[in-house]
Amino acid sequence: MASGGINMAHYQIVEKFKKLLGVHPGSAQRKLSKSIEFSLVIETGRDTCYRCGKKITKDQDFSVEHMKNWMSSENPIEAYYGLSNIAFSHRKCNKRNATQTKGKDKVKPLLIYENS
Numbered sequence: 001m002a003s004g005g006i007n008m009a010h011y012q013i014v015e016k017f018k019k020l021l022g023v024h025p026g027s028a029q030r031k032l033s034k035s036i037e038f039s040l041v042i043e044t045g046r047d048t049c050y051r052c053g054k055k056i057t058k059d060q061d062f063s064v065e066h067m068k069n070w071m072s073s074e075n076p077i078e079a080y081y082g083l084s085n086i087a088f089s090h091r092k093c094n095k096r097n098a099t100q101t102k103g104k105d106k107v108k109p110l111l112i113y114e115n116s
Contacts, residue, residue, distance in 0.1 A: 049090045
């Protein structure tokens with residue numbers, strides 16, 4: 001019975017959240033996190049696209065990517081989590097590179113953070 005009450009309370013909170021913000025709490029959290037992240041990237045002067053060299057001006061255009069393919073790395077955990085393998089780019093530049101890159105020996109960065 002207690003668990004049914006917890007589930008109902010959770011459901012009510014989620015529904016209230018959706019009513020107030022128009023989206024599920026998880027979507028709202030991702031959007032807020034991306035906005036904070038992009039703001040910090042601008043503040044630190046790292047808002048230049050890794051791919052094209054132009055400024056990233058909108059958080060909707062912002063993506064985080066791996067410079068080297070972590071999946072084919074000798075140490076995938078280090079390559080995935082290592083900040084030295086992370087770069088920032090326009091979403092379109094990141095996606096263009098991912099779709100144009102073919103072959104095992106070429107770098108194919110993965111889009112690891114994108115807000116819909």
